[in-house]
Amino acid sequence: MLRFLRQRLGTLPALTEAQVKGLTEAQIEPLSDLLLTLTSPDEVATWLTEVETAEGFVGLRAQVLAQLRQRLGVLSPQHKQHLLNLSIDQLHRLAEVSLTFENIQALEAWFGQTPTG
Numbered sequence: 001m002l003r004f005l006r007q008r009l010g011t012l013p014a015l016t017e018a019q020v021k022g023l024t025e026a027q028i029e030p031l032s033d034l035l036l037t038l039t040s041p042d043e044v045a046t047w048l049t050e051v052e053t054a055e056g057f058v059g060l061r062a063q064v065l066a067q068l069r070q071r072l073g074v075l076s077p078q079h080k081q082h083l084l085n086l087s088i089d090q091l092h093r094l095a096e097v098s099l100t101f102e103n104i105q106a107l108e109a110w111f112g113q114t115p116t117g
Contacts, residue, residue: 001028004035005044012041015066019048021074027051056084064095072104079107085116 002020005012012020023031031047038044057065057080065083068075086094094110101107 001031004032005038008035009038009041009044012044015069016041016045016048018069018074019052020044022069022076022080023051024077055080060088060091060095061086064091064098067095068098068101068107071098071101072107075104079104079111082111082116086114087116090114090116 001023002012002017005020020031031044034047038047052062052065061083065075065080068079068083083091083094094114097110098107101110
């Protein structure tokens with residue numbers, strides 16, 4: 001999908017690429033349907049934001065997701081599901097400690113140590 005988006009729109013922002021890489025197969029299909037109508041990387045970013053909002057990534061949850069992507073790159077659907085299962089207090093703690101994460105394994109270790117409801 002990234003190759004097609006790059007061919008159509010040129011260079012994509014790193015955040016957009018990370019978001020596309022983290023899409024599930026079910027999410028890629030509607031994006032592929034839009035491929036011929038997209039005219040800018042901003043339209044892709046808007047569509048991705050709408051998808052994440054529909055998943056429940058709003059407010060603090062969306063901020064933490066963006067922070068983790070910026071720090072670690074691609075987050076898998078499983079990582080995103082963990083984020084959705086965290087309480088607000090846990091999200092605040094994650095926002096603080098994630099600044100020290102050097103790789104995705106650090107995030108996974110944190111998830112392993114953090115029970116969710």
